[in-house]
Amino acid sequence: MTTKTSRISGFHKLLPEQRLAKVAEAVGLEPSAISHLSNTGNLDISVADSMIENVIGTMNIPLGVATNMLVDGEDVLVPMATEESSVVAAVCNAAKQCRSTGGFFTAMSGSQMIAQVQLVGVSNPEFARLQILEHKEKIKALCDETDPVLLKHGGGYRDIEVRILQGRTGPMVITHLIVDTRDAMGANAVNSMAEAVAPFIAQWTGGRTYLRILSNLADHRLARARATWSLEEIGGVDVRDGMLAAYDFADIDPYRAATHNKGVMNGISSVVLATGNDTRAVEAGAHAYAARSGQYRALTQWEVDGQGNLTGTIELPLAVGLIGGATRSHPTAQIALKILGVTTAERLARTIAAVGLAQNFAALKALATTGIQKGHMALHAKNIAVMAGAVGDEVGQVAKELVAAGKVRVDVAESILKGLRD
Ligand code: MEV
Numbered sequence: 001m002t003t004k005t006s007r008i009s010g011f012h013k014l015l016p017e018q019r020l021a022k023v024a025e026a027v028g029l030e031p032s033a034i035s036h037l038s039n040t041g042n043l044d045i046s047v048a049d050s051m052i053e054n055v056i057g058t059m060n061i062p063l064g065v066a067t068n069m070l071v072d073g074e075d076v077l078v079p080m081a082t083e084e085s086s087v088v089a090a091v092c093n094a095a096k097q098c099r100s101t102g103g104f105f106t107a108m109s110g111s112q113m114i115a116q117v118q119l120v121g122v123s124n125p126e127f128a129r130l131q132i133l134e135h136k137e138k139i140k141a142l143c144d145e146t147d148p149v150l151l152k153h154g155g156g157y158r159d160i161e162v163r164i165l166q167g168r169t170g171p172m173v174i175t176h177l178i179v180d181t182r183d184a185m186g187a188n189a190v191n192s193m194a195e196a197v198a199p200f201i202a203q204w205t206g207g208r209t210y211l212r213i214l215s216n217l218a219d220h221r222l223a224r225a226r227a228t229w230s231l232e233e234i235g236g237v238d239v240r241d242g243m244l245a246a247y248d249f250a251d252i253d254p255y256r257a258a259t260h261n262k263g264v265m266n267g268i269s270s271v272v273l274a275t276g277n278d279t280r281a282v283e284a285g286a287h288a289y290a291a292r293s294g295q296y297r298a299l300t301q302w303e304v305d306g307q308g309n310l311t312g313t314i315e316l317p318l319a320v321g322l323i324g325g326a327t328r329s330h331p332t333a334q335i336a337l338k339i340l341g342v343t344t345a346e347r348l349a350r351t352i353a354a355v356g357l358a359q360n361f362a363a364l365k366a367l368a369t370t371g372i373q374k375g376h377m378a379l380h381a382k383n384i385a386v387m388a389g390a391v392g393d394e395v396g397q398v399a400k401e402l403v404a405a406g407k408v409r410v411d412v413a414e415s416i417l418k419g420l421r422d
Contacts, residue, residue: 004026004027005026008022008026011054012053012054015049016045016048016049016055016056016057017038017045019054019055019056020034020037020038020056020057021034023056037056037057038057040057040058041058041060042331042332043058043330043331043332045057045058047329047330047331050329051326051329051330061081061082061083061273062081062082062083063079063080063081063274063332063336064079064080064081064082064087064088065077065078065079065080065088065339066078066080066088066091066092066095066355066358067092067095067096068091068092068093068095068096068099069091069095069103069104069351069354069355069358070095070098070099070102070103070104071103071104071106071225071350071351071354072103072104072105072106072350073102073103076340076341076351077339077340077341078091078271078339078340078351078355079271079274079275079335079336079339079340080267080270080271080274080355081270081273081274081336082266082269082270082273084266085376085379085380085382085383086372086375086376086379087266087267087270087359088270089375089379090266090267090358090359090362090363090366090375091267091355091358091359091362093362094229094357094358094359094361094362094365095358097229097233097234097361098227098228098229098233098358098361100230100233101227101228101229101230101309102227102228103227103354104225104226104227104354104357104358105225105226105227106223106224106225106226106350106351106353106354107223107224107225107350108221108222108223108224108318108346108349108350109220109221109222109223109224110180110220110221110222111155111180111181111182111183111221111345111346112158112178112179112180112181112218112220112221113178113179113181113185113186113187113189113190113214113215113218113220113221113319114176114177114178114179114190114214114215114217114218114219114220115176115177115179115190115191115193115194115212115213115214115215116174116175116176116177116194116211116212116213116214116215117174117175117177117194117197117198117201117209117211117212118172118174118209118210118211118212119132119172119173119174119175119201119202119205119207119208119209120169120170120171120172120173120207120208120209120210121170121207121208122171122173122205122206122207125164125171125172125173126164128173128205128207129162129164129173131204131205132160132162132173132175132201132204132205133160133162135200135204136160138200139157139160139175139177139197139200140157142193142196142197142200143156143157143177143179143193143196143197144156144157145196146189146192146193146196147189147192147193150179150180150181150182150184150189153182153183154180154182155179155180155181155182155184155189156179156180157177157178157179157193158178158179158180159178160175160176160177160178161175161176161178162174162175162176163176173205173207175197175201176215177190177193177194177197178220179193181321182345183321183322183323183344183345184321184322184323184324184345185277185278185281185319185320185321185324185325185327185345186214186319186321187214187278187281187319188324190214191212191213191214194212194213194214195212197212198212216281216284216285216288216317216319217284217285217288217289217317218285218317218318218319219289219292219317221317221318221319221349222289222315222316222317222318223314223315223316223317223318223349223350223352223353224313224314224315224350224353225313225314225350225353225354225356225357226311226312226313226314226357227311227312227354227357227358227361228305228309228310228311228312229309229310229311229312229361230307230309231307231308231309231310234310234365235365235369237308239365239368239369240304240308240310242364242367242368242369243302243310243361243364243365243368244302244303244304244310245368246260246364246367246368247260247298247300247301247302247364250297250298251297251298251301254295254296254297257290257296257297257298258296260298260299260300260360260363261286261287261290261298261299263359263360263363264286264299264300264314264356264357264359264360265283265286265356266359266363267352267355267356267358267359267360268282268286268316268318268352268353268355268356268359269282269283270355271351271352271355272320272352274332274333274336275320275327275333275336275337275340275348276325276326276327276328276329276330276332276333276334276336277320277321277325277326277327277333278319278320278325281319282317282318282319282320285316285317285318285319286299286316286317288317289315289316289317290316299314299315299316299356299360300312300313300314300356300357300360301313301314302364312357312360312361313357314353314356314357314360315353316353316356318349318352318353319349320345320348320349320352321345322337322342322343322344322345322348377402377403377408378399378403380408381398381399381400381402381403381408381413382395382396382399384398384399384402384408384409384410384413385398385399385402385413385417387410387413388410388413388414388416388417389414389417390413390417394417394420394421397416397420398413398416398417398420401416402416
């Protein structure tokens with residue numbers, strides 16, 4: 001019997017090992033589970049403890065490297081952190097197939113973030129809007145004073161936009177502070193600026209400010225990538241047309257678009273995570289951008305060029321940074337950046353966009369031809385073999401037989417393993 005309660009007084013003040021002991025006691029963890037969690041691998045427990053609250057351990061995710069990526073004429077090795085099989089292989093394959101046409105060509109709209117200040121309680125929102133716009137210079141000064149380091153690095157306030165929204169609770173006047181955050185993702189910088197500016201907006205207009213927070217729909221920070229896949233590399237007109245039909249489907253149907261974009265994000269989130277950036281921020285921005293027309297649509301576009309080749313494009317907000325947060329504190333993220341060889345947040349974002357496009361190409365090609373399960377199952381079979389107890393060379397042998405049998409299941413793997421060992 002365990003004494004399970006979620007009330008553990010002073011839990012946050014304990015050391016990680018003390019917290020682990022408390023949890024183990026509360027839920028009856030075996031000594032093997034305790035020693036498993038005590039091994040924090042390549043992230044020191046003290047670093048983990050400084051990153052989030054109530055730490056008891058760490059969780060490792062495989063880190064793979066995608067090869068073959070040619071981005072703006074340069075070869076790049078791309079570290080990807082993901083628990084999903086096929087994701088890294090998909091990027092390698094797609095990247096290989098567009099090398100003959102020069103690989104990926106990328107661009108970025110800028111490195112500006114938006115912070116929103118919500119003003120309510122004004123009966124004349126149009127009037128309030130102009131009152132705010134009149135104070136552009138003061139707002140600029142307030143923003144730039146808030147982050148002199150950003151200013152020193154060429155960033156800082158760029159502009160404001162003021163929008164009027166009609167809510168159920170009445171009109172709101174929303175000020176957007178547009179701030180260049182350079183190599184920082186910039187959440188802390190712009191949130192602080194919004195908090196500094198808000199009391200002045202309230203004072204100028206006689207209204208009341210509530211929310212002061214960045215928008216993850218970072219549409220002043222759009223990363224773009226394009227590539228061409230020759231008919232020969234794709235495998236002919238039928239495959240190409242199947243891929244175009246798959247794209248068409250995603251662009252008109254939100255049910256399909258969600259899965260299409262999930263595939264895009266398989267690639268994007270893996271690099272975002274490997275570099276210690278905020279996966280949820282990027283995902284929220286990507287999906288909001290996909291819905292900007294009022295309908296949720298595909299994040300990529302596929303067309304045919306004059307020679308019949310398949311051309312792909314992607315454009316999405318990519319708020320990632322090189323400084324601050326886990327990118328700075330997580331040693332693996334630092335090494336991932338070194339592997340990538342990027343020295344600016346812009347270069348990182350552009351590479352990530354290319355990975356998203358590559359991922360989508362591979363998924364559409366698989367879906368338009370053999371289906372996704374064949375490739376998936378080959379890799380998944382290895383996981384199943386390990387789950388069945390296979391070790392060393394047995395893993396490959398069991399996986400191969402599972403795929404050949406067309407039944408990638410643990411019970412089948414167990415019986416194959418038993419046969420091998422007998
Ligand atoms: C699986 O993680 C991703 C795919 O479903 C993407 C897609 O359907 O385009 C294969």
